[in-house]
Amino acid sequence: MVKDKRATADGVELRSRAEDLLHGxxxxxxxxxxxxxxxxxxxxxxxxxxxxxxxxxxxxxxxDDAETALASYTELYDFAPVGYFTLDSTGVIRNANLTGAALxxxxxxxxxxxxxxxxxxxxxxxxxTAFLEKACASGGKETCEVMLPGKxxxxxxxxxxxxxxxxxxECRIAAIDISEIKRAENELRLRDRTLMQQSRQAxxxxxISTIAHHWRQPLNAVGLIIQELAYxxxxxxxxxxxxxxxxxxxxxxxxxxxxxxxxxxxxxTPDREMSRFEVNRVIAGTVSFVEESFKQERIAVDVKSxxxxxxxxxxxxxxxxxxxxxxxxxxxxxxxxxxxARIKVSSFSEKGKAVVTITxxxxxxxxxxxxxxFEPYFTTKxxxxxxxxxxxxxxxxxxxxxxxxxxxxxxxxxxxFRIEV
Numbered sequence: 497m498v499k500d501k502r503a504t505a506d507g508v509e510l511r512s513r514a515e516d517l518l519h520g521x522x523x524x525x526x527x528x529x530x531x532x533x534x535x536x537x538x539x540x541x542x543x544x545x546x547x548x549x550x551x552x553x554x555x556x557x558x559x560d561d562a563e564t565a566l567a568s569y570t571e572l573y574d575f576a577p578v579g580y581f582t583l584d585s586t587g588v589i590r591n592a593n594l595t596g597a598a599l600x601x602x603x604x605x606x607x608x609x610x611x612x613x614x615x616x617x618x619x620x621x622x623x624x625t626a627f628l629e630k631a632c633a634s635g636g637k638e639t640c641e642v643m644l645p646g647k648x649x650x651x652x653x654x655x656x657x658x659x660x661x662x663x664x665x666e667c668r669i670a671a672i673d674i675s676e677i678k679r680a681e682n683e684l685r686l687r688d689r690t691l692m693q694q695s696r697q698a699x700x701x702x703x704i705s706t707i708a709h710h711w712r713q714p715l716n717a718v719g720l721i722i723q724e725l726a727y728x729x730x731x732x733x734x735x736x737x738x739x740x741x742x743x744x745x746x747x748x749x750x751x752x753x754x755x756x757x758x759x760x761x762x763x764x765t766p767d768r769e770m771s772r773f774e775v776n777r778v779i780a781g782t783v784s785f786v787e788e789s790f791k792q793e794r795i796a797v798d799v800k801s802x803x804x805x806x807x808x809x810x811x812x813x814x815x816x817x818x819x820x821x822x823x824x825x826x827x828x829x830x831x832x833x834x835x836x837a838r839i840k841v842s843s844f845s846e847k848g849k850a851v852v853t854i855t856x857x858x859x860x861x862x863x864x865x866x867x868x869x870f871e872p873y874f875t876t877k878x879x880x881x882x883x884x885x886x887x888x889x890x891x892x893x894x895x896x897x898x899x900x901x902x903x904x905x906x907x908x909x910x911x912x913f914r915i916e917v
Contacts, residue, residue: 501772502676510646517891520524520700525585526829526860527557530814539598545879552707561754574593574595575595575634576592576593576595577595577672578595578670578671578672579593579598579599579600579669579670579671580592580595580596580611580668580669580670580704580777581597581607581654581668581669581671581839582668583612583632583667583668583669584664584667585629585666587610587611587613587625587628587629587632588610589607589609589611589612591608592607595655596671599644599650599652599673599755600644601644608735611771612628612669613620613688615644616643617643617645618645620642620643627640628656628667631658632656632658632666633655633658633665634665635656635658637655637656637658638651638655638658638659639653639654639655640654640656641653641654641674642654650673650675650728651672651674651675652672652673652729653671653672653834654669654670654671654672655669655670655673655803656668657670658670658785661861661885671738674785688889688896704770710752711904714752714753715753718749718750721746721749722740724740724742725739766869770809771808771809771810771811772804772806772807772808772810772838773806773807773809773814774804774806775804775805775806775807775843775850775852776801776804776805776843777811778811778814778815778818779799779801779818779841779852780799781815782818782822783797783799783822783841784880785819785825786819786823790839791828793837794837795829795838796830796839796841797836797838797839797841798838798839798840798841799842799896800840800841800842800843801842801844801878802842802843802845803843804842804843805845805850805851806850807898808901809897809898809917810893810897810898813897813898814893814898816893816903817890817893817894817915818841818852818854818915820886820887821887821890821891821913821915822839822841822854822879823886823911824886824887825839825854825858825913827857828856828858828859828861828911829856829857832859833859834845835871836857837856837857837858838856839855839856840853840854840856841853841854842855849916849917850917851916852914852915853912854912854913854915855910855911855913856911857909857910858909858910858911860907860908860909860910861904862916866904869887869904870887870891870902871888871902890899894917899917900916901914901916902914902915902916
């Protein structure tokens with residue numbers, strides 16, 4: 497820097513001396529310069545002057561570009577779809593963009609200097625204050641959801657980045673309005689509940705028919721006992737032992753019928769909490785519900801297990817999934833009677849997951865239907881028979897409620913549904 501100043505001063509002095517010489521002026525003590533030397537010095541000074549002008553122009557362009565970039569950044573910052581806030585170490589707002597101010601329902605100037613926790617709903621203020629202090633002090637990135645007060649509480653998703661050790665900027669917050677997301681989630685939950693109810697009602701109709709199959713033979717047996725007692729009474733052959741034996745037999749049948757009702761009632765009682773259960777036991781219970789009615793329709797159900805896998809989930813919902821798939825297989829078999837209708841249920845463990853496959857020999861699923869089979873309300877059957885939500889709900893229960901997967905494919909003789917949890 498000193499060298500540049502000296503060179504500049506020498507250049508000015510040389511130019512002055514050269515000009516004096518060219519104009520016939522002399523200065524005492526100055527070195528004599530020829531006219532050629534003076535012309536050369538003047539040329540060098542002019543070159544330096546032009547270079548300085550070019551540098552100044554470049555600096556002006558750089559300054560203009562910086563101001564333009566700053567203006568663009570400010571606009572992007574202020575009108576970004578995300579609210580941004582900068583907080584100091586005490587949680588006081590030091591800066592905010594216009595989007596953030598709009599989310600909080602106030603002017604930016606009124607936010608500066610206020611504690612961020614004051615804009616949070618009263619019920620969430622205390623835990624959020626502790627969370628914010630921890631996030632700012634950690635220097636890491638944390639996320640949370642908070643509610644803002646108002647006529648209609650506004651949920652915000654916050655991404656908090658701590659700036660530990662940096663004075664003046666201890667914490668930065670990015671805020672997003674998630675009210676539409678919450679509304680969509682609520683609508684999906686409501687739709688799922690509605691579809692689940694419809695699925696249960698459809699299954700209830702199926703189960704009423706199944707109960708009739710379960711009760712028909714026992715009721716016939718009770719009827720025969722009553723008729724036999726009446727016949728013995730008319731012929732004076734009714735003894736005390738005979739009466740007691742017949743009553744005991746009838747009561748055992750009636751208790752069995754009552755237990756059947758309890759089993760069906762429990763089947764339609766939704767689980768409140770997740771539990772750990774044996775897959776094979778659920779399969780056996782579910783198959784027992786439909787086995788008698790399937791026999792009447794000449795459909796054999798074979799159950800095979802290579803081990804006894806366990807599942808953490810909702811047992812009743814899992815049982816209903818099995819039931820829905822069994823009914824779907826039965827419908828496929830009834831549409832294509834082949835004299836050897838068969839459903840095979842297999843369970844085993846694979847790569848740490850409990851796997852159940854339900855396979856039928858009903859000819860498989862058409863390619864154009866395969867892609868839509870899990871869509872809500874999609875059905876190829878008579879609307880008065882099926883609602884079209886059974887397989888949709890089965891997939892929703894397994895994948896959304898229990899974190900598993902439900903898939904289908906065609907195999908050699910029919911279709912195979914595969915449940916992995």
